Amino acid sequence: MSDENIRKSSGINREWPVLIGKSWIYLFLLGEIVVFSYYGTGFFSAKNFQNVMVNSITIMLLAAGEIFVIISGGIDLSVGFVMGFASVMSAKMMVTFYTLGWNQNLAILMGILIALLIGFLPGLLNGFLVTKMRVPPFIATFGMYGIAYGFSEIISYNVPITKLPPGVGAFGNGYLLYYLPGKLLNWFSQPVGLARAEIRELVPVIPNIFVISLLIIFIFGFILSRTRFGQHTYAIGGNIDAARRAGINVDRHLMKVYMVSSLFASLGGIMYVLRFVNGRADAGSARMLDSVVAVVIGGASLYGGTGSMVGSIIGTFIIAILETGMVNLGIPTFNKYIYVGTILIVAVLIDQLFPELVRRGD
Amino acid sequence: MNNTKTSPGLLVKFGKNWVVFFLIVLCVLFSFIGKGFFANNTINNILLSSSPALLLAVGETFVIVSGGIDLSIGFVRGMVAVISAIVMRDLYAMGYSAFLSILAGIVIGLLAGLLPGLLSGMLIAKFKVPPFIATLGMYGISNGIAYGLCSGFPIINVPQEAGRLGNGHIHYYFSGLGFSLFNRPPGMLDSQLRNLVRIFPNSILISGLIITVFGYILARTRFGQHTYAIGGNIDAARRAGINVDWHLVKIYVISSFFAALSGVLSVLIFSNGSHTQFSASLELFAVAAVVIGGASLSGGKGSIRGSFLGVLILSVLEVGFLMAGIFAFYRYIAVGSILVLAVIIEQTFPELIYD
């Protein structure tokens, strides 16, 4: 390890700018928070940060799937409508089972399970087209974009699916912990028998669906950065021929990667149903590109081989905080599009101009 | 292998033109299912509804042949529509003549539309930002600007003449009374209007002319040749002395120009400048049309003729499904499937390279 020591002792001065360069995205996020807290009243509050959490869920889930695909050197354009498909599918199932007279918890669980199972299909098909039929990822997933959208509109007859069991919203809009200052603390559900004044004082802590999403993302972040599966994903994105020559079953691996992406899109759809208590075909349509943006701001390259889960989460928060902060300040939302577009270009420009600052999670 | 060698003509010829055959099959199919598919009106409808997609697809063809992609054109179109409608409305309100305000609206709209292309071209050529990213950034920026200018509502109160120009037809024919060119015959009763036969919309004439010119440029000129060369092998193009950077900037400006043109025409046709989030799907349909028309996203392949056919297939699907009373969303499934199928056909039979 002598070389390491030499580097440490001699290179401190040179490493500082590199360190700042590598972590500029964190600094940017911090700057965003500082600016919005300074100018917006009530931005820096527990309640508002929980808003940010809830608002970030969709982008974060889509980005978590997209990061696998982008690191492997592909792209998945279908995630937005696969999400819509899953939301329609699970809502439909929940309504069907519930009207059949099932216990509502069972109906909800079945809806979620079926949507997750069917949610693998678009990914399987994408993966098959990309690996076996040699269709470029952009085209294969773009085809799936149309197909998934068409199917979900047909299932939902072009209107949101409503009349879901009441438990959906109770869980989806619930919090992990309810805290009444100085009096009581209750897990998972709002304590019963409170006076109106007390309800107003009740502090809910951390939204349920945020906890679940983050947990799953954490698991897959671990898979990406610590396991052989993750390592092979980076290798395929870096040099697909080298990966093949090293004996990695590239085709099967890519199939799995597209299925992971589809799984996350379906999770996004399910979380949408839990939160908004309806299922709609266009639930995630606008978020597909946001998720790509989050991943790229987080340091991934569309050429494959670089990127990290932590980066995409930070990228997600940069967008989510921007949105919430602008609403908070009363800035018209259209500015968000301009800023996100600009940040995206600047992020890639920085990576292009200073290649030594490549940010990735290995 | 031997079979194709002994009869190289027919099979390959059929394969090369499968898009044409597919189009014909679609038309025949729909004329059986839907009533009056072959009526003059339907054909006008198909031409009209394909007009914006066609313009976007032509610009996108240049970009895709050069090996890039332009995701911003849908929102550039919206932005230009809003800008040119605002100019027309405000100048007209300030008391300028309808002709002058419309002209100014068109010119300013087209000029504003060149900017996004110039910017993304610079980012791609000079700063090596991947086209997907540069144009995605421009997508956000032009969306934001358009949305900011119109707050999500169409810009109305543009001079009436704008609509008359855009919705005019080259030839009007009224049985028994005669015909007129470019403008509706004056002094007609409302009851007579219904029997008026309109032939060939003006907007199609304008876009048709411009598309022909650029089709010629791509197929026959040095500019087009260089575009193919860059898409085929950018290093070889550079070594051959082509100014690749400058050429790429021009290509993204062309793409932006077509988006702008489509935006200006939309103002002339609908008499308002409208920008919605829906515009975003326009560029994806444009890309789909170009790829169905035989272009490859890795560059070096594609043609205006092919893209034209691709757009026609998408439009025939749209109008046909509508007339046949098929639930409109089957169209998305059909488009997605055809797109994937087109690429699979190409991958499986590489000898069928379009020209």
Add this chain to the structure above:
Amino acid sequence: MIEERKPILEVKNIVKRFGGLVAVNGVSMEVYPGEVVGLLGDNGAGKSTLIKVVSGVYHQDEGQVFFKGQEVKINNPMDAINLGIETIYQDLALAENLNVYSNIFLGREKLKKALGCIDVLDHKYMLTESKKVLDRLGIEIPSLKNRIKMLSGGQRQSVAISRSIFWNAKFLIMDEPTAALGVAEQRKVLDLVRTLSAQGVAVIIISHQLYDVFQVAHRLVILRRGEKVGELMTRETNPDEVVSLIVGAELVENSKK
């Protein structure tokens, strides 16, 4: 010592045709453990074709391949690698976005249990083992945590070679190993070849640079128009003789007239 003198690789009467063209016509040769053989010839002489038969890219039309004394059928590159025949390609087949030790272990990552049940990458093990093989071959690379992208051409070559040695390759094929390198780096790669040879690894070098081949090869095999036209011990010949064999003796005599 007698055991040592059995050839590790032996090809007999290899013929490979492409349509009407005979690319390799009845070539036989053998390579002994620890021996460096230079395979020489003009463009189109059949060197690459012969090598691709051995590395599993092509399959011969006639002839046999023996590896460690046994006849083998090499149907694809993976077969060759599994036998212990490694080809170091010019594009090197490294993932540039991964670091040195990840590339050495690519596809055969060492895992350990986290929390007693989950398989995770054992970075520490892979780092120390990679370090060992690099030290053994006398390769200097600043940090094994550096991504391949940061390394020079020669360093990349060394990583690719260490990778195959680590996985017990006994037989290396190097196609133009010094072509894209600077002078100092060329020397390092040639030193590495000598180290490999000293450690009992057999090497076939294909190169246009006669000077390089003369420095490291023990024996030279010269092909012309798909046929073997000469086999010489390096110390018993000189570049002029080799050149005349490469271009064809009669040609040289003609030019002298």
